[in-house]
Amino acid sequence: MDNTKNIALLGQPNSGKSTVFNSLTGMHQHVGNWPGKTVEKKEGTFTHNEVTYKVADLPGSYSLSANSDEEIVTREYIAKKELDLVCLLADASQLERSMYMLADYAGIKTPVMLVLTMMDVAEAKGKKVDVRKLSEKLGIEVCSIVAYDKKSYESFFKCLEKAISSGKTLNADKLYEIVRNGEGAEAFEGYMEKASLIAGERRSPEWIAMKLLEEDEAVLRELSIKGEKNIATDPKGALYTSDARFKWIEELLSLVVTDAKKPSELLTKFDRAAIGPRSGKWVAFGIMILALAGAMIVASPIMGLGGALPSILNPLADSVLGGMGVSESIIHFIKATIITSLGWVIAMVGFIFAMNFVFGILEEVGYMARVSYVFDRSMGSIGLQGKALMPMIMGFGCTMGSTSGARVIDSYGQKIMTIAVAWAVPCGATFVVIPTLANAFFGTGGGMLVMFLILFIMVLHIIITAKVFGKKLNPVDKRTGIVMELPPYHKPRWGFIFKNSLMRMWDVFKKAFSIELVVCVIFFFLSYSKSGIEGSILYKIGTFIEPVSAFIGLKWQTFMSFVAAMVSKEAVLGVLSAIFANSGSVIDTTTGLAATSDNIAQIVAAAIPKAEALAFIIAVTFNIPCLQAVVSTYNETHSAKWTAKIGAYYIVTALVLAAVVYHIAVLFL
Amino acid sequence: MSLTELKNGERASIVRIDGDRRYLSRITSIGLNVGCKVEMLQNVKKKPLLIYGRDTMIALNREESERIKVEVIA
Numbered sequence: 001m002d003n004t005k006n007i008a009l010l011g012q013p014n015s016g017k018s019t020v021f022n023s024l025t026g027m028h029q030h031v032g033n034w035p036g037k038t039v040e041k042k043e044g045t046f047t048h049n050e051v052t053y054k055v056a057d058l059p060g061s062y063s064l065s066a067n068s069d070e071e072i073v074t075r076e077y078i079a080k081k082e083l084d085l086v087c088l089l090a091d092a093s094q095l096e097r098s099m100y101m102l103a104d105y106a107g108i109k110t111p112v113m114l115v116l117t118m119m120d121v122a123e124a125k126g127k128k129v130d131v132r133k134l135s136e137k138l139g140i141e142v143c144s145i146v147a148y149d150k151k152s153y154e155s156f157f158k159c160l161e162k163a164i165s166s167g168k169t170l171n172a173d174k175l176y177e178i179v180r181n182g183e184g185a186e187a188f189e190g191y192m193e194k195a196s197l198i199a200g201e202r203r204s205p206e207w208i209a210m211k212l213l214e215e216d217e218a219v220l221r222e223l224s225i226k227g228e229k230n231i232a233t234d235p236k237g238a239l240y241t242s243d244a245r246f247k248w249i250e251e252l253l254s255l256v257v258t259d260a261k262k263p264s265e266l267l268t269k270f271d272r273a274a275i276g277p278r279s280g281k282w283v284a285f286g287i288m289i290l291a292l293a294g295a296m297i298v299a300s301p302i303m304g305l306g307g308a309l310p311s312i313l314n315p316l317a318d319s320v321l322g323g324m325g326v327s328e329s330i331i332h333f334i335k336a337t338i339i340t341s342l343g344w345v346i347a348m349v350g351f352i353f354a355m356n357f358v359f360g361i362l363e364e365v366g367y368m369a370r371v372s373y374v375f376d377r378s379m380g381s382i383g384l385q386g387k388a389l390m391p392m393i394m395g396f397g398c399t400m401g402s403t404s405g406a407r408v409i410d411s412y413g414q415k416i417m418t419i420a421v422a423w424a425v426p427c428g429a430t431f432v433v434i435p436t437l438a439n440a441f442f443g444t445g446g447g448m449l450v451m452f453l454i455l456f457i458m459v460l461h462i463i464i465t466a467k468v469f470g471k472k473l474n475p476v477d478k479r480t481g482i483v484m485e486l487p488p489y490h491k492p493r494w495g496f497i498f499k500n501s502l503m504r505m506w507d508v509f510k511k512a513f514s515i516e517l518v519v520c521v522i523f524f525f526l527s528y529s530k531s532g533i534e535g536s537i538l539y540k541i542g543t544f545i546e547p548v549s550a551f552i553g554l555k556w557q558t559f560m561s562f563v564a565a566m567v568s569k570e571a572v573l574g575v576l577s578a579i580f581a582n583s584g585s586v587i588d589t590t591t592g593l594a595a596t597s598d599n600i601a602q603i604v605a606a607a608i609p610k611a612e613a614l615a616f617i618i619a620v621t622f623n624i625p626c627l628q629a630v631v632s633t634y635n636e637t638h639s640a641k642w643t644a645k646i647g648a649y650y651i652v653t654a655l656v657l658a659a660v661v662y663h664i665a666v667l668f669l
Numbered sequence: 670m671s672l673t674e675l676k677n678g679e680r681a682s683i684v685r686i687d688g689d690r691r692y693l694s695r696i697t698s699i700g701l702n703v704g705c706k707v708e709m710l711q712n713v714k715k716k717p718l719l720i721y722g723r724d725t726m727i728a729l730n731r732e733e734s735e736r737i738k739v740e741v742i743a
Contacts, residue, residue: 094724482717
């Protein structure tokens, strides 16, 4: 007997779908991309009563229209023959609205069960849902759960087993009866014949006829392939179908939901401030500062551990390995690669944990949607969701913060866009390194001007980068205005979010360590030299391309520093120190094994002309932020392709910016 | 009148929605169809509209909402 079942979770945004998915699968998750589409694919497994369930967490959408790649993926998936069951989630506290997905599902012949979430919220609102009656009316299993409370899943598992063994599909005759008595009746009947041409085992002709009534592009395309080209459609069709669906829902729920209608204020005092035309922005900035501070507090113990790790492990390596007779150069190699990358990865997952925790709470509480509303106009003008501002602001602290914070963006394409844009925000380390250099070259006043120039370029960079990446990820002609639900505020489930963040941290740790190790090893060999700087491959490359790089104002010394900056921002000064002050090798100053000379900025200022220095400062600031940023981008996008694209884009733009700045600066400095 | 003219706190019923298929399916799938009753929560300057309908607080793009026609419920 086959002991594996394929199930899928389907539901509207805010229906508690990801919470259910996380509770069911725990650590057994795999996140990737749907082939050929910029849509996130989340799968996981769990076992119950010796049956293994493969779960797909389908992208959240409000209906099964073909308006986005997400919805197209979902539609294809739920009609797959291999699928044993769809678990359709609906928010019991807003049942009328969230049942729309089920109404749109009607006609899909894959067995389905209905899972009501937020039952506790509904009850607090004075609503009671008669689950058994609803199940009778729909002819499928219905259960109710509290998504974050694993104990409440007992009824879910019972229904799941029953639903799979019975294979019941949704009975939607009533819905079509309503359609046949409604405004679109004639057209609907007319479509039935054509609909049966492309109907199949899992898609009934009625479902397709409904889609035709809505002028559904995907279904029309399928039919045109079959030779049915000029199908007359009604631009008002989408109104007829939605009308019928809501009538069907209202009829269904008329005796199922009892509403005690507790008088409640729609807008609480806090909400009035949080969404107010002026106060909203202040509240948002206040919360962002709190979030940044909160993230730092959560992250700092772990980051501290990561930072302190080399100083604990390095002497240990010296004494233990040295005592075993391992040669000094091998110990050095281990320190510069394994121990360094381990320290970095621990620091990185600390940040990832903190962002998951802090943003997880803001999201769960329902505040993120308010941020989206408040900044809809400003962020919308560059093609991003309003809440994309949150991770971008985090970027001033650390780019890892912005990349892992981008998880709150619910469209995969826009998530990649947000990350790409957020890289342009100079991070905390940049704000330490750059002023040091800028002040040494241009004095305090000049240094301030350089910082203003950097902020000015940042704004331009953000606008241009959003345009460049938006072309593919969020094309202008496909952009639509905001139509978004602001969910009611919920109490945060600290424990649940904490556990989830821990799991995510562990997951990232496993993947990230090997990547960082490989890069550290590569960088080790590139910069390895038996004697002095001149023996390294990096030096040879640097001097070889100097005729070209000199055009953009970079000599081999600054070019080497530019390359090292992609690994770590602190390496900018470190590498210069290695070259100009002989304070250690390039690899040692990059990995922090050797200290940077205290007055390196002054030494460099005496050695490099001002125009070149300015070009270098700009190049380094807008280069790939650091190896950590690259790895966390890969973690968040699960796409080597997009990570590489963003990386290449930043190297090229940094060099172009440097060239422009250099050639202008040469005229004045 | 159009939804954008509704004042804060006023209740209305949707009587007509214009627009292309994409817009119609987006707006109806979030719960706003003809006959649906809504209350204006916040309608200020150029910000998106904030309304309450079908037990849900919904933010709507202002320009697009010109296409939603409503009748005030006394």
